[in-house]
Amino acid sequence: MDMELEIRRYLRAGSALAFFFHSCPFIYSDILDYKNLHEIVVNNRITWLFHYSALFSAVGEAQVSLARAVNIMELHNILDIVAEHNLWLFVLSMIGAFGPTSPRNPTPDLCIQRPRTTYGVSKVHTELMGEYYYYQHGLDFWCLRYPGIISADSQPGGGTTDYAVQIFHDAMKNGKFEYNLRAGKRLPMMYTDNCLRATLEVMEAPAEALSPRTYNVNTMSFMPQELAQELLKHMPEFQNTYNMDAVRQAIADSWPMNSHDSNAQKDRWWKHDFDLPELVTTMLNLHGSDTRVAQAN
Numbered sequence: 001m002d003m004e005l006e007i008r009r010y011l012r013a014g015s016a017l018a019f020f021f022h023s024c025p026f027i028y029s030d031i032l033d034y035k036n037l038h039e040i041v042v043n044n045r046i047t048w049l050f051h052y053s054a055l056f057s058a059v060g061e062a063q064v065s066l067a068r069a070v071n072i073m074e075l076h077n078i079l080d081i082v083a084e085h086n087l088w089l090f091v092l093s094m095i096g097a098f099g100p101t102s103p104r105n106p107t108p109d110l111c112i113q114r115p116r117t118t119y120g121v122s123k124v125h126t127e128l129m130g131e132y133y134y135y136q137h138g139l140d141f142w143c144l145r146y147p148g149i150i151s152a153d154s155q156p157g158g159g160t161t162d163y164a165v166q167i168f169h170d171a172m173k174n175g176k177f178e179y180n181l182r183a184g185k186r187l188p189m190m191y192t193d194n195c196l197r198a199t200l201e202v203m204e205a206p207a208e209a210l211s212p213r214t215y216n217v218n219t220m221s222f223m224p225q226e227l228a229q230e231l232l233k234h235m236p237e238f239q240n241t242y243n244m245d246a247v248r249q250a251i252a253d254s255w256p257m258n259s260h261d262s263n264a265q266k267d268r269w270w271k272h273d274f275d276l277p278e279l280v281t282t283m284l285n286l287h288g289s290d291t292r293v294a295q296a297n
Contacts, residue, residue, distance in 0.1 A: 031074040051078050051091045057251050059158030060119040071122030088140040095255050097123035106260035109216050127214045142202050143214040147188035149195050152286035160251045172287045176239035183225040186257040190219045191274050205269040219274045221258040230280045
């Protein structure tokens with residue numbers, strides 16, 4: 001089997017998670033347990049390591065000590081293991097790595113960051129440590145700053161942009177949704193298939209074609225009221241209300257309105273191909289299929 005072609009085929013079919021679930025070993029591990037992580041890498045002959053473990057923005061502010069351990073201490077476990085075994089490393093960053101003094105519309109790859117959440121601070125630390133290992137030790141390190149990721153396959157994970165995931169669950173279940181951000185709060189977003197595609201494409205791109213080790217990627221940017229308007233085209237009876245969460249709103253106000261990914265496009269490994277209408281149609285179709293299956297069962 002050509003593994004690369006299989007992964008791409010499943011990505012196009014929207015079944016990447018099913019492919020990995022059925023075709024690869026699945027092992028639970030404590031991200032803070034260095035010995036166990038090391039054994040997993042050695043025993044499974046891992047060559048590429050995709051590191052996604054993190055406590056997201058709003059949850060991290062409620063559990064700062066745990067967020068510091070999961071988001072920063074565990075990174076050094078990963079870096080040490082990767083350096084020892086000469087692995088290729090991908091680590092996610094997010095728009096949370098920027099702060100209120102960053103340019104906000106659009107936010108370029110390289111600018112002042114100064115985030116004010118423990119999650120954002122940990123992501124700046126991740127970017128800089130990865131680049132340090134690249135320049136000092138030759139580590140194959142790659143990092144993408146994701147916007148808010150929207151998926152029909154998972155529940156919200158405590159992030160500030162997660163309203164754009166929860167709304168589809170509530171729309172199909174209850175026909176109404178209460179936003180925890182202001183109606184006019186614009187944030188960058190991305191559908192999960194684009195996220196997976198960007199991740200694979202940056203890892204597969206020739207090293208000489210890439211300029212930085214950390215890139216912004218983006219596909220769209222919208223406000224809660226724009227998402228509501230698009231949903232109403234499909235569900236005229238859908239009800240929207242607003243009850244602002246002060247903590248989440250403050251976090252959102254410090255983030256980019258739109259992240260600039262011109263470097264990724266200039267280096268010719270990334271291109272936008274998804275917009276808000278397509279996102280809403282896709283999410284409603286997927287949630288509608290799940291709902292019909294559940295009702296039949």
